[in-house]
Amino acid sequence: MRRHIVPPYLLARIARADAFGMERAAEAARRSLLADPPLREERVRAGKATAAGGHSRAVSAAPVDRRVERTIFDAGNTEKLPGREVRTEGAAASGDVAVDEAYEGLGATHALLLEAFGRASVDGAGLPLLATVHYGTHYDNAFWDGQRMVFGDGDGEVFGRFTASLSVIGHELAHGVTQFTAGLAYEGQSGALNESFSDVMGALVEQFHARQTADAASWLIGAGLFTSAVQGRALRSMLEPGTAYDDDVLGRDPQPADMAGYVDTADDNGGVHLNSGIPNRAFALAARAIGGFAWERAGQVWYDAITGELSPTADFAGFAAATTASARARFGDDSPEVGAVAAAWRTVGVTAS
Amino acid sequence: MNDRTLRITVARSGGVAGITPSWSITASEEPEVDSWLSLVASCPWDAPGPEADANGADRFVYSIRVLLPTAASGTGVDDGADGGHPPSASEAPDAARARERDARVPETALQGPWRELVDRVKQASAR
Known part of the structure; x- marks a missing residue:
C-alpha cells in the first residue's frame, strides 16, 4: 500500500502560497500534485514532511516501529560486506571497542532522530541500522554504501579507528536520511549540501548526546580521529572552516568559509567535502545566533528543509531559500529564527533564490 | 626527465x-618500465566511466595519470584518443613528444588491473 505522507490538503495549501514568498515550496507542491503516480511514488518517501508545513506532522496509516534495532558486523580486515555478525540489538558489549562504539553511536543517532525530530530511524519507518567495522586493512575512511555504515581501522599513523568519533557515525547515518528524503545528488553543490547535512546531523548527535548548547559546542567534525602525530583538532570545523588542521604531512584544512573561496574541482565529486564548509558555517552561525540547543530550532529548520520538497539537484541558493522558508513556516515571518537563518546565509555569501 | 622516463601518479x-x-613512481630502466607498461596496458582505459553507486557517500575517487615515455610504442599501449592530451606547441620538445593518459576511477570500480596498478604505485611510492 502506498502511503501519502504529505496530506493532499496541505499540498494544495502550499501550492497557493506564492503570495507569501514561498515560491519554491509552492512550485514543488504543484509539481507533486501534478506528478504522474510513478514519479510521485519516487518522490514521496516515508517520513517526508514539507518545508512549509513543518507544523503538520505526517500521519501514516501503518504502525511505525520506533525502537532502535542495531546489528554490527566485523569485516575481519577484508573488503567483503557485510562481514560476520558480532553484536545484535540488546546484546551485551562485545569487548571490541570498534564494535561497541559503532553500536553506541547508532543508538545515539537514532535517539537524536526520534527524540528531536520525531523520526523513526533513517527512513522514518523503523529501518534496522547496520554497521560493519574493521573494513579493509589500514583503511582510512568511513562511508555509507546505501544500506549500511562501514568503518575502517585507520592506518595508525595519520588516522586511528573511524568509530572513535560520534560526529562521524552520525554523519554516515545522516547520508541515509538524505537518501530517503531529499535524495541530494552527490555531485557539485547538491553533493556539498548532502555532505553538509551529514555534518550538521553529526554535530547535533554529539551535542544532543552531551546535552550541549550551541555556544558550548565545539562544532568540530571528527575530533579524535587523528593520531597524536597530526597537528590538527578534527577533520572539519563548521564554525571556522579551513582551520581544523595544519600539518606538515596533511597540509592545511582546505575548506572555504564563504562563496568567495568556493572551490571548482573535478576531484571529490566536484569538491563535495570542500565546499560543504560554506553551508556548514551558515548552520553553525544560525544556531549560535538563535542560541540554546541547536537541534531544537536551527536543527529543526534544516531538518524540515531536507525532508521537505527540496529538489535533488538543489544548489546553495535553493537550499538557503528552503531553510528560510522552513524557518518562516515553523517560527513565523518576523521571528528571530528567520532573521538568524537569513543573516547566516548572507555572511557566507549565499543569496537565497 | 629523459625520453625513457615513465611517471605514474x-x-x-x-x-x-x-x-x-597522492603517490607517484618514476621508472627509466627498461625492464622496470616494461613491467609497469604492461600493467598500464591491461587497465580498461577506454571503458566507459562506471557510474558511482547513486546511494553511496564518502567513497574514495582515484585519479590515475600516466606519462608515457616516447619510445613506448610497440608495448601494446595505444594512443587512445580519449585519455591523451594533445601537446601544446609551447611545451618543451621532450614534453611535446611525451604522451599522457588519465582516468578517474571510483573506489567501487577499483578492481582487477586498476586495483593492482594503484596498489603497486602506493607500495613503490612508500619505499
Missing part, C-alpha cells in the same frame, strides 16, 4: 575526511 580524493593524498 595516483591521487585519491573524497572519503569522509576529504583529505587528498
Whole structure:
C-alpha cells in the first residue's frame, strides 16, 4: 500500500502560497500534485514532511516501529560486506571497542532522530541500522554504501579507528536520511549540501548526546580521529572552516568559509567535502545566533528543509531559500529564527533564490 | 626527465575526511618500465566511466595519470584518443613528444588491473 505522507490538503495549501514568498515550496507542491503516480511514488518517501508545513506532522496509516534495532558486523580486515555478525540489538558489549562504539553511536543517532525530530530511524519507518567495522586493512575512511555504515581501522599513523568519533557515525547515518528524503545528488553543490547535512546531523548527535548548547559546542567534525602525530583538532570545523588542521604531512584544512573561496574541482565529486564548509558555517552561525540547543530550532529548520520538497539537484541558493522558508513556516515571518537563518546565509555569501 | 622516463601518479580524493593524498613512481630502466607498461596496458582505459553507486557517500575517487615515455610504442599501449592530451606547441620538445593518459576511477570500480596498478604505485611510492 502506498502511503501519502504529505496530506493532499496541505499540498494544495502550499501550492497557493506564492503570495507569501514561498515560491519554491509552492512550485514543488504543484509539481507533486501534478506528478504522474510513478514519479510521485519516487518522490514521496516515508517520513517526508514539507518545508512549509513543518507544523503538520505526517500521519501514516501503518504502525511505525520506533525502537532502535542495531546489528554490527566485523569485516575481519577484508573488503567483503557485510562481514560476520558480532553484536545484535540488546546484546551485551562485545569487548571490541570498534564494535561497541559503532553500536553506541547508532543508538545515539537514532535517539537524536526520534527524540528531536520525531523520526523513526533513517527512513522514518523503523529501518534496522547496520554497521560493519574493521573494513579493509589500514583503511582510512568511513562511508555509507546505501544500506549500511562501514568503518575502517585507520592506518595508525595519520588516522586511528573511524568509530572513535560520534560526529562521524552520525554523519554516515545522516547520508541515509538524505537518501530517503531529499535524495541530494552527490555531485557539485547538491553533493556539498548532502555532505553538509551529514555534518550538521553529526554535530547535533554529539551535542544532543552531551546535552550541549550551541555556544558550548565545539562544532568540530571528527575530533579524535587523528593520531597524536597530526597537528590538527578534527577533520572539519563548521564554525571556522579551513582551520581544523595544519600539518606538515596533511597540509592545511582546505575548506572555504564563504562563496568567495568556493572551490571548482573535478576531484571529490566536484569538491563535495570542500565546499560543504560554506553551508556548514551558515548552520553553525544560525544556531549560535538563535542560541540554546541547536537541534531544537536551527536543527529543526534544516531538518524540515531536507525532508521537505527540496529538489535533488538543489544548489546553495535553493537550499538557503528552503531553510528560510522552513524557518518562516515553523517560527513565523518576523521571528528571530528567520532573521538568524537569513543573516547566516548572507555572511557566507549565499543569496537565497 | 629523459625520453625513457615513465611517471605514474595516483591521487585519491573524497572519503569522509576529504583529505587528498597522492603517490607517484618514476621508472627509466627498461625492464622496470616494461613491467609497469604492461600493467598500464591491461587497465580498461577506454571503458566507459562506471557510474558511482547513486546511494553511496564518502567513497574514495582515484585519479590515475600516466606519462608515457616516447619510445613506448610497440608495448601494446595505444594512443587512445580519449585519455591523451594533445601537446601544446609551447611545451618543451621532450614534453611535446611525451604522451599522457588519465582516468578517474571510483573506489567501487577499483578492481582487477586498476586495483593492482594503484596498489603497486602506493607500495613503490612508500619505499
